[in-house]
Amino acid sequence: MTQSPSLHQRRRAPSAAELAGIPWLSQLSDAERALAVPELQISEALPGDLVCRVGRPVTYWFGVVDGLLKMSGENVDGQTLTFAGLPPGGWFGEGTVLKRETYRYNVATLRKSLVAGLPVETFHRLLDQSIGFNRFVMNQLNERLGQFIAAREIDRMNNPDLRVARNLAALFNPVLYPGVGQVLRITQQELAYLVGLSRQRVNEALATLEKQGLIRVEYGGLRVLDLEGLRTSRT
Numbered sequence: 060m061t062q063s064p065s066l067h068q069r070r071r072a073p074s075a076a077e078l079a080g081i082p083w084l085s086q087l088s089d090a091e092r093a094l095a096v097p098e099l100q101i102s103e104a105l106p107g108d109l110v111c112r113v114g115r116p117v118t119y120w121f122g123v124v125d126g127l128l129k130m131s132g133e134n135v136d137g138q139t140l141t142f143a144g145l146p147p148g149g150w151f152g153e154g155t156v157l158k159r160e161t162y163r164y165n166v167a168t169l170r171k172s173l174v175a176g177l178p179v180e181t182f183h184r185l186l187d188q189s190i191g192f193n194r195f196v197m198n199q200l201n202e203r204l205g206q207f208i209a210a211r212e213i214d215r216m217n218n219p220d221l222r223v224a225r226n227l228a229a230l231f232n233p234v235l236y237p238g239v240g241q242v243l244r245i246t247q248q249e250l251a252y253l254v255g256l257s258r259q260r261v262n263e264a265l266a267t268l269e270k271q272g273l274i275r276v277e278y279g280g281l282r283v284l285d286l287e288g289l290r291t292s293r294t
Contacts, residue, residue: 066108066174070100073175077101077124081175082148082237086191094188098181104128104168111152111166117159119176122150123238126172127249132164143206144230144253146245148238153196154203156182169249202234219256221292223264226254227274227281228289244280 078084078099084092101124104110110121110128128145142164145151155162156179168174185192206229227250230236230243247265251258265281268274273289275282283289 066102066104066110070102070176073099073101073124077173077175080124080148080238081122083150083192083195086195087185087189088191091185091189091192095177095181095185098178100176102174102176104172104174106168106170108168109165110168110174111162111164113163113165114161116161117152117155117179119178120150120156120182121152121166122175122177123147124173124175126174127169127245128166128172128174129169129253130164130166141253141255144226146230146236146239146243149236150199151203153182153199157186157196169252198234202232206232206235219260220264220267222254222256223250223261224268224273224289224292226250227268227283228286231283231286231289242277242280242282246279 073081073096078096081099084095087095100119104126111130113132123145125147128149130142130145130151132140132142143151145166151166152162159179186196209225209229227243230245230253231239231241233239247261248258250265251261254261256264265274265276268289269276271288271292273283273285273292275284
């Protein structure tokens with residue numbers, strides 16, 4: 060049986076529309092953009108594809124152009140821990156790229172997605188040359204730290220409604236995921252994978268949050284009505 064092409068083998072140059080959706084490109088000068096754009100690659104990732112795998116050496120800094128990914132790892136008992144959902148506009152793994160380490164987490168696609176990659180060497184060249192790029196990466200690291208601290212708090216929550224609310228708030232982070240806007244295209248099953256609850260329980264939580272005026276469930280996705288409420292609600 061013929062083996063399907065790997066994610067790396069499916070890579071191609073990005074289109075103009077795809078480039079327009081990469082948030083850090085606008086922070087570069089014309090010369091810096093001329094350095095970065097020819098090095099960018101896009102791959103069409105299928106559901107279940109591993110973009111990053113534990114123990115593999117880092118080769119690219121990755122971003123989500125379209126679709127939905129999940130960053131996860133395992134604890135000492137072998138249980139899977141979800142660190143973050145990665146919706147459109149999100150770039151991730153900059154800490155691993157900075158240190159040129161092997162991955163300590165897996166990143167898998169939950170649905171068919173478009174994933175962009177910038178080679179590690181180009182990433183470091185931009186760090187050496189571009190103030191705008193440095194600011195973007197520093198903001199990413201700062202927001203990511205806050206996100207992971209919040210994730211530890213979420214793991215300790217016994218209230219499923221609050222777990223769903225906090226996870227949704229993380230997915231609507233405008234700094235980390237500028238491509239989301241006010242509407243996130245996500246199914247209840249995908250959200251259940253990210254939150255670690257059953258689809259039925261997620262559905263109940265969404266109904267509660269909708270009654271509270273925090274979100275609105277729409278066809279094929281969710282609209283946030285009160286982001287601060289999702290972040291701070293205690294009921």
